[in-house]
Amino acid sequence: MHFDLAELDGHDLSVTISGELDITNVDALESAVGSALRHHPGRLIIELSELRFADSSAIALWVRWSTAVHEIELRDVSPILRRVIDSMGLADTLNVKP
Amino acid sequence: MNDGGPVSSAAAERPRGTEGEDETSTGPSGPRGGRWPFWLPVGVLLVGLVVTGVLVWISASTYSSNENRLLNLRVRDAGALVAEALPSVETPLASAAALADATDGNVPKFMQFIAPYTSGKTPQFASVSLWRLGANETAPLAAVGTPSVLGGSPARAETFFASTARKSKLGVVGLLQGPKPRLGYAFTSPGLTGRYVVYGESALPANRHSKFQSSSSFADLNYALYLGSLQRPEDLLVSDLKNPPLTGRTASISIPFGSNSFTFVVNARRPLVGSFPQRLPWLIAIIGVLLSIGAALLTVRLIQRRNHAEELAVSLEQVADENRRLYSEQRSIAQTLQHALLPEALPKIRGVETGARYEAGVEGVDIGGDWYDLIALDEHRLLLVVGDVSGRGVRAAATMASLRYAIHAYPAQDDPPATILTKLSKLVNVGATGQLATILCALVDVEAHELTVTSAGHLPPLLISDGTGTFITSSVGVPIGVNTGATYTSTAVSTPRAATLLAFTDGLVERRGESIDTGLARLHDAATANHSDLDDLLSRLLELRRGGDDDTAIAGLRWLD
Numbered sequence: 001m002h003f004d005l006a007e008l009d010g011h012d013l014s015v016t017i018s019g020e021l022d023i024t025n026v027d028a029l030e031s032a033v034g035s036a037l038r039h040h041p042g043r044l045i046i047e048l049s050e051l052r053f054a055d056s057s058a059i060a061l062w063v064r065w066s067t068a069v070h071e072i073e074l075r076d077v078s079p080i081l082r083r084v085i086d087s088m089g090l091a092d093t094l095n096v097k098p
Numbered sequence: 099m100n101d102g103g104p105v106s107s108a109a110a111e112r113p114r115g116t117e118g119e120d121e122t123s124t125g126p127s128g129p130r131g132g133r134w135p136f137w138l139p140v141g142v143l144l145v146g147l148v149v150t151g152v153l154v155w156i157s158a159s160t161y162s163s164n165e166n167r168l169l170n171l172r173v174r175d176a177g178a179l180v181a182e183a184l185p186s187v188e189t190p191l192a193s194a195a196a197l198a199d200a201t202d203g204n205v206p207k208f209m210q211f212i213a214p215y216t217s218g219k220t221p222q223f224a225s226v227s228l229w230r231l232g233a234n235e236t237a238p239l240a241a242v243g244t245p246s247v248l249g250g251s252p253a254r255a256e257t258f259f260a261s262t263a264r265k266s267k268l269g270v271v272g273l274l275q276g277p278k279p280r281l282g283y284a285f286t287s288p289g290l291t292g293r294y295v296v297y298g299e300s301a302l303p304a305n306r307h308s309k310f311q312s313s314s315s316f317a318d319l320n321y322a323l324y325l326g327s328l329q330r331p332e333d334l335l336v337s338d339l340k341n342p343p344l345t346g347r348t349a350s351i352s353i354p355f356g357s358n359s360f361t362f363v364v365n366a367r368r369p370l371v372g373s374f375p376q377r378l379p380w381l382i383a384i385i386g387v388l389l390s391i392g393a394a395l396l397t398v399r400l401i402q403r404r405n406h407a408e409e410l411a412v413s414l415e416q417v418a419d420e421n422r423r424l425y426s427e428q429r430s431i432a433q434t435l436q437h438a439l440l441p442e443a444l445p446k447i448r449g450v451e452t453g454a455r456y457e458a459g460v461e462g463v464d465i466g467g468d469w470y471d472l473i474a475l476d477e478h479r480l481l482l483v484v485g486d487v488s489g490r491g492v493r494a495a496a497t498m499a500s501l502r503y504a505i506h507a508y509p510a511q512d513d514p515p516a517t518i519l520t521k522l523s524k525l526v527n528v529g530a531t532g533q534l535a536t537i538l539c540a541l542v543d544v545e546a547h548e549l550t551v552t553s554a555g556h557l558p559p560l561l562i563s564d565g566t567g568t569f570i571t572s573s574v575g576v577p578i579g580v581n582t583g584a585t586y587t588s589t590a591v592s593t594p595r596a597a598t599l600l601a602f603t604d605g606l607v608e609r610r611g612e613s614i615d616t617g618l619a620r621l622h623d624a625a626t627a628n629h630s631d632l633d634d635l636l637s638r639l640l641e642l643r644r645g646g647d648d649d650t651a652i653a654g655l656r657w658l659d
Binding site: 055057059079080 | 486488489490527528529532533534536553554555556557574575576577579580581604608610611612613614615648
């Protein structure tokens, strides 16, 4: 798993995640992004075009982030992941964009 | 959270909880490599000494044979020199004899001829006398120099002259003892009148001791000259040693001398081949012994190090064993706790068969967050619950336990599934704990063949009847924890006779890189193809998750009619 954190117009935040995000590395992402989220409570855009796999703990992390910011958006979600998110009834919560 | 190290499944599944602390003291099996024996240095030392001995022997025998060869060459050279000096004894006597024969014993002429040989600082002869054979005389015709020793014993002189007569060569009378030992010899004229014998005596050096000149090419030799072929002390003529005989490595040569012979014996004062070849065996011996001892000590050191390494390996192995034991103990605790959080026994309701399975995902010491539950509400209704708390470990297990026991409390208040989940949603907050829980809650009316299903973000249950399966896709609410104010709705379904209901967690169907629908289809196919009893079906379905690393819980229910 690899991620890039970018600030958008001072208020919003963008996280680009690539590789595989699962229970073994979700903590690393959480601690890296967590403090940035506190200073950017506006919009969080999660860019997932390079993400190959995410397990339920990754989805739980995004849900947690969604409660910390004003607005969250998941972009470029793969069909496989989209299906999982749908099956969990979280498409609206995570504001999944195709 | 989850960082279970590698562990062999055999070690992990071995029950280890009752094992005491004594395992470390008894230790595992012995060292694998085997210790090096302590006799090895002795062996190395012996081999070194044997090799040294052989080398010493070779160098010593080479030295010895070279030395012998050189000494033999030298004694031949020296012997030749001695032999060359002999004519100077024989010639004057022979000439004097010839003169006496020619002049018929003319004494003045004899005296005149021989006088130079008996005078001077170092006269060649101490005494020379002219004798006439067969004259029965007891005195010489003429004598020059000091009186002869032989002349003092006429009987011996007569015997000697008789034996030496007409031999026309030098007769040697031998060593003549006396205050000053002499060597006596005679020459008989071979002439026509042949009756004259010239007899001479040479004085031997005082104490028969004479050194080579230091400038001589033989200065490096000791020598001894004997009369005759035997090296007897009484036959010693001269030697450069004060106390002959010569000892050690000697070489001798025989030099003909008239009717007798000399034996010339030499030994070397210092090694003829040089001092280095002589010392070489000793050098080899000393260096070889030192090297052997050094090699033996090195071997001792190597053995100590190797044995130390072996001991270290053994103790590391023990530590590793202890770690494995602790790890499996922890895992055993985790599994015990996990099973403690699952129902001990499933309730028995008339008209249905129930079954459930739980399988831990990753081989680790963490507890998973999956669970199942079957709760009998009354004689013909029961609640079937399958849930999955995100994450692993004690926090997940604690959340799972609180949810599970809460579910036990609510139906007692006769709440329907939707209400139960709505109430549960107030218990968990992802913002606070980071946890979500997906829960499927199905109220089963056995008698009425009715299902009421509510899902909080959970995968749909599979309903099988007559070889066809249907996933009951109710309206899915958000997982528990997303929203403490979430509300849920139920979906009611009528079930055919002898239907089978299967609820499960995502570990059963999810595989990386694969759509969840593929996994659901795989489950559907496996479940509908199987016509055995519920227990066997559940066991077979667990095999679907082979290779999966997530926890899996399955709960099943089958109407008996």
